[in-house]
Amino acid sequence: MAVKKNSNTTSANQYSGYVRKFWKIFGIGFFAVILFFLLASWGVFGKMPDFETLENPNSNQATEIISSDGQTLGKFYLENRTPIKYADLPKHLVDALIATEDERFYDHSGIDTRGTLRAVATLGTSGGASTITQQLAKNLFHGEGSKNLIMRVVQKAKEWIIAIRLERQYTKEEIIAMYLNTVDFVNNAVGIRSASKIYFGKEPKDLKVEEAAVLVGMLKNPSYFNPNRASKKELVFNRRNTVLSQMVKNGKLEEAEKEKLAKEPVKLHFSPESHKEGIATYFREYLRGFMDKWVKENPKEDGSDYDIYRDGLKIYTTIDSKMQMYAEEAVQAHLANLQEEFFIQQKKNTNAPFVNISEAETNKILDRAMRTSERWRIMDGQGKSESEIKASFKKKAEMTVFTWKGERDTLMTPLDSIRYYKNFLQTGVMSMEPQTGFVKAWVGGINYKHFQYDHVLQGARQVGSTFKPFVYATAIEHLHLSPCDSIRDEPFSMPKGKFGIDADWNPQNSNGQYRGMVTLKQALANSINTVSAKLIDRVGPKAVVDMAHKLGITSKIPEQPSIALGSADITVSEMVAAYSTFANQGMYVKPIIITKIEDKNGVVLFHSAPETHEVISKDIAYAVVKLLEGVTETGSGARLKWGGGGGTGYNRMTGYPYKIVNPIAGKTGTTQNQSDGWFVGMVPNLCTGIWVGNEDRSAHFKGLIYGQGATMALPIWGIYMRKIYDDDSMVFKVSEKPFERPANLSIKVDCWKPPVKDTTAVDSLDIGDEFGL
8 A cells, every 4th residue: 555745744855955955055155265265365366465565565655855844845756655654643534534434443353244244235235345454455465456357356355365464463553554555545645644735735633624534535436536626526525524424423523513514615725746846846856866876876785776766765855844935935026026027128129038149149049949848859759850840849839838927828839939938037046054064945947847957056157246255255365455455446457468368358347437445345345347357366367266166166167367257157056155165164065955864664874974174264254254244235235134115125126025134245246248147145054045047148138227136136035034034933043143253353354334325226336247246
């Protein structure tokens, strides 16, 4: 008799089979996942970082250029990243980060299980599951996720494994700092410090809550939430407020405070950090060249070269950030006005900006400019013929040109742009502390982006009467003269053949007048040519050249009598170092720009060592200083103290007051045809040299009213010094005291002083000479 099976038993057996099958599949899947992660950790799917790599993650770090007062002047970088420590992050920034990106950051060990399950259950519609540690792993070791699904799964597995290892290796605080140091915030802002500086112009520790929220909001998609794009303003505003809401949700911000901040617009202080923009651009470019040479001469222990774009060096410089800023502001304040006058004077010049040269000479200048241009270099590299290249310079094109009121888009031919740029007055400004050689400010031109020639170090120009103190110093040393000794101002002639000259030399005073007996102090104050000629006649050109070279001038100076009137070409940096010797009691100190260099771990790689030598005695140096004080007491520099404006020195073009009543030693200089204007001014602990002129000597003012050194260069010194004196927060205190008088001074310097006279028309005292005053 057949037995009929119970249907319930059959169903139970089937269910039991399904369960076994499920657990079998689950077990296989589970072990497959485990095996997959094991294979990934063993490097089967690509090399995994080892312990040493995790300890020293490979990331490009920018070399930072640091001022003497602790500010970042700029960076050298492939990625603009300057890491900072957790201690330098404000609490509200960390709170915003965790509240928005990883609420359970302190509760997991690299992987947020709850978040992962939620992401899987919702297929990612409720958000991803990447923790801050996983995002750090991605940033450090493979960057952007692959678009290939299989490769992305492999990458995700690696992220999990690396995240767990990172959690074992580092503290939570270190992970937060490392993560924020690796994020690319776009606009050349890699890492939180660069982002904070570029978007808000401040260090991370100074960020406000709402500013921190903007940066944290960018982490979701930095390009999409780029706050510097006008089209993204509403997106950025809403995203910032989302971050603030997350902070409230997580108990890190009060609701009332959030409501208040949420109404505020997003306020940026966008300051892009690039090699051609920012502060001290010319100095930074010189420093780059210096470092390129230094790394080759100072290799690492393993023999390889340091990489200034990757190795995170710190270069501590002598530049004072405030003095640098004031020097650049002074240049802009004065030259923007002077340039306007130059353009006005050139309106009727059919060959502007060139004066008194032929068409052939003009074409030669323009042709030379074309051949040295970037356009010519590129087209020549492409194999274009000379005729094709020249033809391209005559075709109109859209371009952005420099103006003192900001860049302007225009349509002109490249050849016209060359002529346009030839109009601009250029400058070189350098400030140095005479006692240490520390260079405090360096302005190589008016705008590095558009004019990359450095007039501090590269451009040697005729120095005019700023050379005369070297003649006087030689006479005091060789002839034992004093500033109070008298000499006759009268017509003077040096015969042909003397000192090798090939014709009689008859230097003239610019106004054709002669004063008779004058003291040396009066002669230098009024830049009398015949006196300088008589002095070099008595000591000889060779002695003067030797003196200049001892003072630190390395430019070639011809041994000719005409150097007494400033015919030699010398750089601004050389002139500042030479004048500083007088302020430093006869001791020459070579200019220094770097105090030390450290690697990314703070190990000192280089320390500067001063290079000094005695040039002249303290007495002679002080005598020259007293001569130079006469220039600002009664001569061409008097406007710094008393000129115009009812007894308050001022810049007649800008109305900017100087009012510098403390002792100043200085000398103006104006070269032939007003091609160069100079002023070198000193107080006891700061010497500043300034040159102003067009790139080409044939472009210049037609007359002395605007073309003299006292109008072109001296005002920059006055504005610069006034700004310094008005800033009580300066780290470097610029002296307002008299120059130190040597004990037992053997040279008479206290000459009879004439009664103070009306100097409201002091400009008329500053008259030109053959090579300058």
